[in-house]
Structures are given as C-alpha cells and as structure tokens.
Amino acid sequence: xxxxxxxxxxxSVVEKEDVTLDCVxxxxxxxxxxxxxxxPPSGELVFLIRRNSFDEQNEISGRYSWNFQKSTSSFNFTxxxxxxxxxxxYFCALxxxxxxxxxxxxxxxxxxxxP
Amino acid sequence: xxxxxxxxxxLFRKEGQNVTLSCEQNLNHDAMYWYRQDPGQxxxxxxxxxxxxxxxxxxxxxxxxxxxxxKESFPLTVTSAQKNPTAFYLxxxxxxxxxxxxNYGYTFGSGTRLTVV
Numbered sequence: 293x294x295x296x297x298x299x300x301x302x303x304s305v306v307e308k309e310d311v312t313l314d315c316v317x318x319x320x321x322x323x324x325x326x327x328x329x330x331x332p333p334s335g336e337l338v339f340l341i342r343r344n345s346f347d348e349q350n351e352i353s354g355r356y357s358w359n360f361q362k363s364t365s366s367f368n369f370t371x372x373x374x375x376x377x378x379x380x381x382y383f384c385a386l387x388x389x390x391x392x393x394x395x396x397x398x399x400x401x402x403x404x405x406x407p
Numbered sequence: 408x409x410x411x412x413x414x415x416x417x418l419f420r421k422e423g424q425n426v427t428l429s430c431e432q433n434l435n436h437d438a439m440y441w442y443r444q445d446p447g448q449x450x451x452x453x454x455x456x457x458x459x460x461x462x463x464x465x466x467x468x469x470x471x472x473x474x475x476x477x478k479e480s481f482p483l484t485v486t487s488a489q490k491n492p493t494a495f496y497l498x499x500x501x502x503x504x505x506x507x508x509x510n511y512g513y514t515f516g517s518g519t520r521l522t523v524v
Contacts, residue, residue, distance in 0.1 A: 301447070327512055335495065337515040383449065393438050393457055393501065394465075395513065397449040 295319065296386050298398035305374055306406050313369045313401045315384030321345075323389035326360065326367045331381040331400070340382075343367065374405045409434045413498050413516035419524050420485070420492065428483045428519045430498035437502065439481035440513065443467060444495040453496075456481055485521065493523050 297316045305311045317326065328340040341351065343360050351358050355372045371378055384398045411432045420426045432439065438457045442450040452465030456475040470489025475481055481500075485492045499513040 296449075298449075325512075329513075329515075335497075335518040335520075337497065337499075337513070339512050339514070342512050393440075393455055394452065395440075395450075397442075397451075399447070399449040 294398075295396040296384055296398035298382075298384055298401050300401045301399070302402040302404065304404040304406065307376060308373050310370060310372050311374050311403065311405075313371075313382050313384075313403065315367045315369065315398060317365050317367065317384070317386045317396075319365075319386060319388050321388040321390060325387045325392070327385040327387075327395070328358065328367075328369050329383045329385065331383065333380070337383065340369075371403075374403075376405050376407055379403055379405045411498055411500055411514055411516035413496075413519050415519060416517065418519055418521045420521060421524060423487045425484055425486050426521065428485065428496055428498075428521070430481045430483065430516060431479055432481075432500045432514075432516075433479060434500055434502075434514060435478070436500035436514070437478070438500060439475070440499045440501075441465075441471070441473065441481070441483045442497045442499065444497060444518075450497065453483065492521055495520050 295318050324345045326343045329337040331337050348360050357370045359368045381400045381402045383400045386396045414429045440455040441453040444450050451467050453471050454462055454465055454473040456462035459475055459478050462473050462475050470486055472484045496519045498516040501513050
C-alpha cells in the first residue's frame with residue numbers, strides 16, 4: 293500500500309490564482325515527520341518544509357502555507373497568488389521513527405503556472 | 408558553500424556495460440542515499456548508508472552496488488544486471504545517522520540522467 297498519496301498528477305493554473313496540493317499519508321507510528329520538496333526543471337529537489345507529528349500548527353511562509361491535519365492524515369500545501377516560477381513538481385514525503393533514514397515519497401504533483 | 412555534487416550530469420551507457428555515478432558531499436553528513444526517479448513517478452530508494460563502511464539495500468537494489476569508504480563519498484554502480492537502467496538518479500544526504508533521534512530531512516544533489524543506448 294502507498295504510504296504517501298498525491299492524487300493530483302498535474303495541475304494547471306493561471307498566474308495569481310491560489311492552488312492547493314494534496315498529500316495523504318499512512319503510518320502506524322506515533323512519531324513521524326512529513327516533508328514537502330520542490331523539483332524545478334533543473335532536477336534538484338529543494339526542501340520546503342518539515343513538520344513532526346506532534347506539531348499540528350499550520351505554517352505560513354510568504355506565499356506558501358501548510359495545513360497538517362492528523363485526523364485526516366493529510367498535509368496539504370497551498371500556494372497563494374501563484375507565479376510562473378512556482379512551476380515545478382512537488383513531492384510530499386514521510387519518514388517514520390522506526391527508521392528516520394528511510395523516506396517514503398509520493399508520486400509528485402506537477403504544477404504548471406501559466407502567465 | 409556546502410552541498411552535494413553529482414557527476415556526470417548526463418551519462419550514456421551501452422548495453423552490457425557497468426557505469427558508476429559519483430556523489431560527493433562536504434556537509435559532514437553521516438547518512439547518504441541513492442534514489443531513482445522515472446517519468447511521472449516518485450522517488451524509489453536504491454541504497455542508503457548511515458555510517459562509513461556500512462550500507463543497506465533499499466526497495467529496488469537489484470542490479471546496483473554501492474560503497475562507502477569515505478564519509479564524503481557514496482558512489483553508485485549500475486551493473487549490466489539492471490535490466491532497465493534508463494532513469495534520473497538522485498543522491499541525497501542527511502545529518503542524522505543510525506543514532507539520530509531527529510530527522511532534519513535530506514539535502515539533494517542535482518542528479519545524473521542515465522540513458523542506455
């Protein structure tokens with residue numbers, strides 16, 4: 293079974309629209325970490341955020357915000373007023389306390405922001 | 408600046424050849440990883456190493472081999488036994504090793520695109 297599901301394969305929006313990327317995870321551990329990474333066309337994955345399982349506070353960083361809800365096992369990512377430079381593939385990932393070194397990545401959501 | 412260097416950026420391999428992908432980090436990270444990415448798919452773990460001279464198989468280790476003789480280096484060899492090696496390969500590192508109780512996440516290299524010709 294998939295531990296991390298990103299159901300949206302590809303999303304297209306027009307610049308300045310808000311967009312939410314969904315991430316649903318599955319784990320039996322009580323201690324775990326969730327991550328979002330951005331992969332621009334250059335290929336390198338760029339770290340965006342880390343959240344541990346004991347911290348359910350939502351976080352905002354500029355135009356980015358994250359909504360962590362343990363009740364629904366979701367860790368969604370919203371970009372407000374999207375820009376062309378936001379075009380990339382976004383990955384959600386999970387690591388569990390039984391082995392923090394092993395990450396489970398979702399299949400990614402490709403975001404296309406058109407001018 | 409500290410970071411992870413992968414080389415080469417593009418690599419072409421003939422059928423039946425072994426090739427080695429380089430990964431070097433100067434972040435003083437204990438753990439290093441190799442992932443494979445295929446079009447439209449997520450990242451799949453090939454091998455990882457938590458300390459020097461030790462490494463573990465990931466989910467798709469068949470047809471690959473690694474070594475970890477130095478903390479800074481974690482080369483990946485794609486052998487002729489790997490039936491479908493054409494893919495994008497990403498190397499990563501993280502602060503935490505085997506004893507880490509906190510996960511600070513990965514730092515990734517820029518990747519190597521391997522094509523079989």
